[in-house]
Amino acid sequence: MTCTDFLATMTDYFDGETDAELLSEIRAHLDSCEHCEILVNTTRQTIQIYRDHQVYEFTAEVREHTISSIMHRCGLRKTA
Amino acid sequence: MPVLEQTGTEEIHPDIALVERARAGDAEAFETLVRQYDRPIFRVAQHITQNREDAEDIVQDVFLKAYRKLEQFQGNSKFSTWLTRIAVNESLMRLRKRKTSRTVSMDQDVQTEEGSIPRDFADWTPDPEQQYNQSELGEILQKTIAGLSPGFRTVFTLRDIEHLSTEETANALGLSVPAVKSRLLRARLQLRERLSRYLKRKDGSIKP
Numbered sequence: 001m002t003c004t005d006f007l008a009t010m011t012d013y014f015d016g017e018t019d020a021e022l023l024s025e026i027r028a029h030l031d032s033c034e035h036c037e038i039l040v041n042t043t044r045q046t047i048q049i050y051r052d053h054q055v056y057e058f059t060a061e062v063r064e065h066t067i068s069s070i071m072h073r074c075g076l077r078k079t080a
Numbered sequence: 081m082p083v084l085e086q087t088g089t090e091e092i093h094p095d096i097a098l099v100e101r102a103r104a105g106d107a108e109a110f111e112t113l114v115r116q117y118d119r120p121i122f123r124v125a126q127h128i129t130q131n132r133e134d135a136e137d138i139v140q141d142v143f144l145k146a147y148r149k150l151e152q153f154q155g156n157s158k159f160s161t162w163l164t165r166i167a168v169n170e171s172l173m174r175l176r177k178r179k180t181s182r183t184v185s186m187d188q189d190v191q192t193e194e195g196s197i198p199r200d201f202a203d204w205t206p207d208p209e210q211q212y213n214q215s216e217l218g219e220i221l222q223k224t225i226a227g228l229s230p231g232f233r234t235v236f237t238l239r240d241i242e243h244l245s246t247e248e249t250a251n252a253l254g255l256s257v258p259a260v261k262s263r264l265l266r267a268r269l270q271l272r273e274r275l276s277r278y279l280k281r282k283d284g285s286i287k288p
Contacts, residue, residue, distance in 0.1 A: 007198075011265045015246065035201045039272075042204050045279070046272040047240045049208065050225070054241070055218045057132050058122045067114055070140050074147040076107035 001029040006036050014043070095159040103150050114143050117160055120242055121167045127237040128171035129178075130226045138174060142167045157251050161244070164252040168234055175230060200273055202280035211279070224274045232267035239264050 006029050012018050013026055030037050071077035095116075101109035118139055125138035145166055146153075153162055205211055212220065225233055238249045239260070250260045 007265075011261045011268075014268075035198075038201050038203050039198050042276065042279075043268050043272045045204055046268060046275055049217075049275070049279075050221060050236075050241055050271075053214075053217055053221055054123075055222075056119075056123055056126060058119060058126075058136070062136060063118065066136060066139050067111065067118065070114055070143045071107065071111060073140065073144050074110065076110060076147075 001025045003029075003033060003036055006030075006033070010040075010043075013040075093158065096155055099150060099153060099155075099159055102147070110147060113159070117163055118143070120160070121163060124164060124167045124234075124237055124242060125171045125174075127225065127241070128168065128230055128234055129174050130222070131178075134171075134174050134178075138167060138170045141170050145170070158248065161248045161252050164238065164242075164244070164248075165254075168252060171234075172230060198269055198273060200276040200280065202276065204276065204279040205281055208279055220275070220278050224271060224278075227274060228267060228270055232263055232270060235260060235263040236267040236271065240268070 006013075006026060009018060009022060009026060013023075018026065030040060068077065095113065098109045098113050102113060121142050122135050122139050125135035125142075126132060129135055129138070142163060146163055149166075153159065208217060225236070228236070234253065235249060238244045238252060239246065244252065246257055246260050246264075249255075249264075250257045253260070255263075
């Protein structure tokens with residue numbers, strides 16, 4: 001397997017959608033290719049860091065006001 | 081009033097019952113649906129628009145539109161996927177309004193070759209929190225994802241942050257499964273390449 005071949009399978013590899021034969025080829029490639037191993041590790045870190053650190057400013061106060069407005073605009077609550 | 085499809089012995093998603101009740105005018109049922117999905121809808125809208133105030137407005141517009149169109153929800157996809165589709169459309173429309181001279185769509189800039197071939201193979205620091213404080217890191221992440229085209233940003237958000245499956249993402253965006261996979265790969269690689277500028281080991285080493 002070349003680095004280009006690996007790149008073509010990377011999404012399926014991340015999503016656990018590779019069959020056993022392809023998975024063993026990928027593992028063999030990653031064992032022997034430092035660049036692709038780093039690519040996998042740093043891409044995993046990329047995903048994880050966004051999951052862990054992204055800041056969303058949807059405060060409890062804004063949220064309650066938003067829900068109240070939605071219910072009012074839908075005609076399901078009298079006061080916004 | 082159409083009755084939502086319930087096939088065979090498959091387990092019926094609790095949302096289906098809530099939607100049925102909301103259609104019948106049950107305010108409590110609709111509010112339950114709103115409280116269940118307002119946060120993920122806000123996150124999707126914030127990621128696509130990169131603007132908190134727009135995201136707040138979009139949450140309202142999405143649920144108002146959903147309530148008015150409840151009759152059209154057939155139950156062929158999850159209620160959450162159906163809502164996400166509305167949220168993506170509303171968010172892209174908001175971007176279009178903001179950038180009146182530019183077209184904004186799921187297809188914008190996706191032809192770019194950027195990210196198709198990784199270039200930076202330096203290893204990263206294992207603990208970015210030691211290198212940057214919380215607000216610095218937040219700023220880096222926001223700046224980095226804002227640099228992606230809306231098409232890539234949306235696919236990354238739905239798949240990797242909101243944990244939608246490839247099929248659900250394809251359904252929410254009106255794309256094919258191979259198109260979602262291809263965009264996800266390039267979105268991940270572009271983000272990785274851009275973050276690498278900030279997170280790679282300063283000594284340039286590739287192993288601890």
